[in-house]
Amino acid sequence: MSKTILEAHDIHKSYTTPVGFLHVLRGVDLEVREAEIVAVVGPSGVGKSTLLHILGALDRPTKGCLWMDSIDVFSLSDDGLARFRNRTIGFVFQFHHLLPEFSALENVMMPALIAGRKPQEVVGQARELLARVGLEGRESHKPAELSGGELQRVAVVRSLINDPRIVLADEPSGNLDSANSLALHELIWDLSSSLKKSFVIATHNLELAAKADRIIKLADGKAMSG
Ligand SMILES: Nc1ncnc2c1ncn2[C@@H]1O[C@H](COP(=O)(O)OP(=O)(O)OP(=O)(O)O)[C@@H](O)[C@H]1O
Ligand SMILES: [Mg+2]
Numbered sequence: 001m002s003k004t005i006l007e008a009h010d011i012h013k014s015y016t017t018p019v020g021f022l023h024v025l026r027g028v029d030l031e032v033r034e035a036e037i038v039a040v041v042g043p044s045g046v047g048k049s050t051l052l053h054i055l056g057a058l059d060r061p062t063k064g065c066l067w068m069d070s071i072d073v074f075s076l077s078d079d080g081l082a083r084f085r086n087r088t089i090g091f092v093f094q095f096h097h098l099l100p101e102f103s104a105l106e107n108v109m110m111p112a113l114i115a116g117r118k119p120q121e122v123v124g125q126a127r128e129l130l131a132r133v134g135l136e137g138r139e140s141h142k143p144a145e146l147s148g149g150e151l152q153r154v155a156v157v158r159s160l161i162n163d164p165r166i167v168l169a170d171e172p173s174g175n176l177d178s179a180n181s182l183a184l185h186e187l188i189w190d191l192s193s194s195l196k197k198s199f200v201i202a203t204h205n206l207e208l209a210a211k212a213d214r215i216i217k218l219a220d221g222k223a224m225s226g
Contacts (some may be wrong), residue, residue, distance in 0.1 A: 005165050005198060006032040006055065011064035013050050021079035024050050025071035031167060034059045039062040041099030048202035049170050055200060057085045069165060086115050090159030094171035096151040098143040104130060105139040108158045109195035117161055129157040133187055153187060166198040173205060181205065
């Protein structure tokens with residue numbers, strides 16, 4: 001059996017809002033193995049994005065811990081957490097979050113430059129990744145000059161530039177029509193198996209979830225394997 005790369009234990013997350021206390025996650029346990037695709041499903045508002053933000057160390061839980069490759073993630077300082085995130089985790093969001101003033105190539109290179117790598121060391125890898133997802137010839141296009149499906153493919157490639165251990169994708173095809181969704185899903189599966197990458201995908205798309213190695217259902221603040 002493949003190696004466990006991420007383990008979340010007893011994750012709780014609450015928010016204090018003007019209308020009261022909101023206990024969204026109430027003891028989530030979860031593990032992800034190498035090269036595994038895990039789908040996180042559940043109704044709107046159940047806490048899928050909240051969980052992904054915690055798994056990606058974008059947010060700290062109210063209680064609970066996260067281990068990744070033997071690192072106790074939330075024991076890190078905020079600066080340590082930012083460095084860890086940049087090197088270890090890739091993110092894909094529903095809306096691509098590409099920077100509008102930069103080209104597709106520059107957007108893909110950006111996380112590597114933030115990690116301190118030199119442009120000349122990164123550019124070849126970025127071109128290769130773009131070509132791999134059928135975007136050869138689109139490198140100099142700005143986001144406004146790309147289709148919805150192409151934008152999401154750029155976003156997926158960008159998430160891989162630092163060779164992360166895991167990619168967290170929040171509704172990656174939520175904004176696409178069915179043909180483009182299917183193409184994006186095929187691409188994610190292909191990249192996961194060829195690059196041996198783990199993906200955790202929050203989705204309302206049950207077709208996508210059904211293809212995952214494992215489905216985690218969130219309900220009442222807890223995760224159940226389905
Ligand atoms: N920063 C915040 N402050 C207060 N409440 C929040 C905050 N972020 C999320 N929530 C609340 O936490 C709950 C879970 O939100 P979350 O975005 O994780 O749901 P979700 O399962 O991703 O939903 P969707 O499928 O609609 O994307 C919601 O009730 C939301 O209103
Ligand atoms: Mg969400």
